[in-house]
Amino acid sequence: MAIKDHLRTLKISAWLGWQIESNWARPSLFLLYSFIRPIAATLILVIMYLIVKQNVASEPALFSYMYLGATFYMFVSSVVFGITYVIHTDREHYQTLRNIYISPISLYVYLIGRAAGKVALATLAVIISLIFGIVVLGLPFNLLMVDWILFVPTMALGMACLISLGLALAGISLLTAKHSTSINEGVGGLVYLLCGAVFPITVLPAWGQAIGLTIPITYWLELIRRSLYPGEGIELLGGLQDFTDGTIMIFLLISTLIFTMLSLTMFHYADRIARKKGKLDMITTY
Amino acid sequence: MLPDTLLRTGRIWNVEQSFLLGHLIPFRVTTAIEIRSLSRVFSGRKETLALDDINLTVEEGELFGLLGPNGAGKTTLIKILSTLLLPSNGTAHVLGHDVYSDANSIRKRINMVSGGEISGYGLLTIRENLWMFTQFYGVPRVVAKKRIDNLLDIFGLQDKADAKLRTVSTGQRQKMNIIRGFATDPELIFLDEPTLGLDVSTSIDIRNYLREWISECSSRTMMLTTHYMKEAEELCDRVAIIDRGRIVAIDTPAGLKRRVGRGSSFLIEATPFNPESIQSIPGVRAFVARPSEDHMHLRMILDDESVIADIISEIVSSGAQVTSLNKNEPTLEDAFMHLVGRGLV
Ligand SMILES: Nc1ncnc2c1ncn2[C@@H]1O[C@H](COP(=O)(O)OP(=O)(O)OP(=O)(O)O)[C@@H](O)[C@H]1O
Ligand SMILES: [Mg+2]
Numbered sequence: 001m002a003i004k005d006h007l008r009t010l011k012i013s014a015w016l017g018w019q020i021e022s023n024w025a026r027p028s029l030f031l032l033y034s035f036i037r038p039i040a041a042t043l044i045l046v047i048m049y050l051i052v053k054q055n056v057a058s059e060p061a062l063f064s065y066m067y068l069g070a071t072f073y074m075f076v077s078s079v080v081f082g083i084t085y086v087i088h089t090d091r092e093h094y095q096t097l098r099n100i101y102i103s104p105i106s107l108y109v110y111l112i113g114r115a116a117g118k119v120a121l122a123t124l125a126v127i128i129s130l131i132f133g134i135v136v137l138g139l140p141f142n143l144l145m146v147d148w149i150l151f152v153p154t155m156a157l158g159m160a161c162l163i164s165l166g167l168a169l170a171g172i173s174l175l176t177a178k179h180s181t182s183i184n185e186g187v188g189g190l191v192y193l194l195c196g197a198v199f200p201i202t203v204l205p206a207w208g209q210a211i212g213l214t215i216p217i218t219y220w221l222e223l224i225r226r227s228l229y230p231g232e233g234i235e236l237l238g239g240l241q242d243f244t245d246g247t248i249m250i251f252l253l254i255s256t257l258i259f260t261m262l263s264l265t266m267f268h269y270a271d272r273i274a275r276k277k278g279k280l281d282m283i284t285t286y
Numbered sequence: 287m288l289p290d291t292l293l294r295t296g297r298i299w300n301v302e303q304s305f306l307l308g309h310l311i312p313f314r315v316t317t318a319i320e321i322r323s324l325s326r327v328f329s330g331r332k333e334t335l336a337l338d339d340i341n342l343t344v345e346e347g348e349l350f351g352l353l354g355p356n357g358a359g360k361t362t363l364i365k366i367l368s369t370l371l372l373p374s375n376g377t378a379h380v381l382g383h384d385v386y387s388d389a390n391s392i393r394k395r396i397n398m399v400s401g402g403e404i405s406g407y408g409l410l411t412i413r414e415n416l417w418m419f420t421q422f423y424g425v426p427r428v429v430a431k432k433r434i435d436n437l438l439d440i441f442g443l444q445d446k447a448d449a450k451l452r453t454v455s456t457g458q459r460q461k462m463n464i465i466r467g468f469a470t471d472p473e474l475i476f477l478d479e480p481t482l483g484l485d486v487s488t489s490i491d492i493r494n495y496l497r498e499w500i501s502e503c504s505s506r507t508m509m510l511t512t513h514y515m516k517e518a519e520e521l522c523d524r525v526a527i528i529d530r531g532r533i534v535a536i537d538t539p540a541g542l543k544r545r546v547g548r549g550s551s552f553l554i555e556a557t558p559f560n561p562e563s564i565q566s567i568p569g570v571r572a573f574v575a576r577p578s579e580d581h582m583h584l585r586m587i588l589d590d591e592s593v594i595a596d597i598i599s600e601i602v603s604s605g606a607q608v609t610s611l612n613k614n615e616p617t618l619e620d621a622f623m624h625l626v627g628r629g630l631v
Pocket of ligand 2: 361
């Protein structure tokens with residue numbers, strides 16, 4: 001298939017994704033939802049912070065560490081798990097998956113396009129959460145201090161990595177029933193703990209830390225924090241202080257490449273098996 | 287003879303066939319669908335043999351029907367040919383390409399619609415849903431727009447074109463899906479019970495459109511499944527009768543009817559009675575009983591006209607009255623009963 005065709009697929013599925021993400025019954029509901037959700041999430045975080053603060057010697061950068069981690073983790077939940085959700089809703093709710101599947105487009109590329117809508121919405125949520133953090137919670141943040149040269153490639157690589165993770169899981173979703181979304185949520189919760197989204201991975205037992213270091217999200221979140229808070233001592237918290245920015249970037253790059261390859265392979269086989277087992281138009285509920 | 291593997295690849299098959307036929311008939315016939323020893327097993331708690339050693343060739347330009355009772359395997363066959371499902375055994379070539387190894391070459395050139403299909407994105411309008419699918423097939427924008435408008439007109443959906451899909455009726459959603467199938471201008475379209483659940487006049491409109499579509503261009507091919515005998519009889523050039531995963535007969539509707547034989551198809555109307563005992567009367571090849579409120583309609587194929595006397599005495603002895611008796615020209619339904627040994631519904 002020509003690049004031109006893939007680009008067209010991307011464009012149209014991104015458009016569809018955005019329509020679905022943003023086209024709520026009423027725009028006011030959509031706005032409310034996009035504001036309330038990130039803010040509610042951060043308020044939970046504040047409570048967690050208060051609990052942690054009682055136990056751990058108060059670190060000045062700890063709050064920033066937790067806040068940024070939890071905020072940017074919103075990308076993980078909406079992109080990685082959002083993509084698998086596309087498979088389930090397209091298959092069972094809209095019942096369009098079979099029609100999309102037999103069309104000449106690549107389902108893989110279609111899902112990347114659909115993920116773009118999720119990235120856009122998550123970006124909005126992250127920005128709202130950051131503003132809320134700065135204005136209401138006094139999160140120290142200075143746009144002039146941001147290391148953009150680190151931040152921009154980190155975000156780009158991070159998104160590529162999250163999308164390929166999502167696609168790998170989407171491959172599995174092709175083969176499973178709708179109920180596996182609860183497995184996804186379980187995985188999501190585990191990853192949340194292991195990649196140091198709120199608590200530095202140093203609080204984990206050795207085996208937990210070892211797993212955490214194999215998850216690219218760990219490196220991504222670390223680079224996000226470093227780029228947004230250069231020189232605030234935040235890099236001392238994450239347990240990755242022995243690694244320079246460049247080294248972590250290389251880790252991130254390599255793991256993104258590995259996950260891209262993995263997701264392509266998994267998707268390819270899942271596609272075959274799904275077609276063999278007749279899973280592409282399987283309806284479990286509705 | 288060419289080796290089997292070569293024969294099985296569509297290209298060589300077509301070349302070979304047109305070479306042979308070229309000497310016999312002046313125009314070129316190409317094969318649209320070529321199925322060899324195809325089987326499909328569904329494994330689960332209980333294994334189902336949905337398709338059992340199917341062999342079938344459909345030529346380009348044909349309007350081909352699949353007729354069979356519930357669970358016969360019609361949908362399964364359509365799914366395999368439209369690259370949604372893989373066969374368990376055997377081969378299928380669509381427009382010269384293997385469904386197993388070359389699905390992408392097939393997908394550009396075909397489309398599929400299931401009857402009763404209500405799929406679509408409720409928060410997009412009908413027009414947006416259709417437009418999106420034409421874009422997946424790479425239809426140029428201007429062409430797509432014109433084609434969609436034209437089809438919306440034909441199917442009487444123009445006034446709903448800009449309504450969100452979730453606000454339209456089930457039948458309108460179904461029509462949209464039929465349009466979706468044609469809007470990509472496929473060379474070969476699969477329609478699985480296209481008029482299922484639609485009202486009579488809409489069904490007529492759709493049948494008319496199908497006829498028109500196929501006659502507009504000689505290279506178009508259609509395969510449809512249906513439960514409506516009339517639909518198959520009216521529309522199809524040829525019909526395959528499928529029962530329990532096997533093809534029982536393939537012929538033109540007229541050819542199928544001829545197999546029944548004249549003078550063996552009867553319709554009896556009687557006051558209500560239990561029709562079970564009819565089956566055991568010698569000489570009754572097949573029968574269907576359709577009870578209505580105060581009547582029992584019996585349609586049957588008999589080996590011989592003389593059997594009718596036994597049937598009437600059986601009805602009378604069960605306390606019912608025969609209100610009418612008709613001998614009729616065999617219909618496709620009779621052909622079906624004759625071949626399958628029972629009615630379709
Ligand atoms: N996904 C599946 N898993 C298990 N069995 C299946 C599956 N799909 C179909 N079958 C079985 O295969 C057989 C053929 O089904 P199919 O849907 O092809 O029949 P059909 O001829 O289309 O029937 P109908 O007229 O009711 O639509 C049936 O016995 C059905 O139960
Ligand atoms: Mg069916």
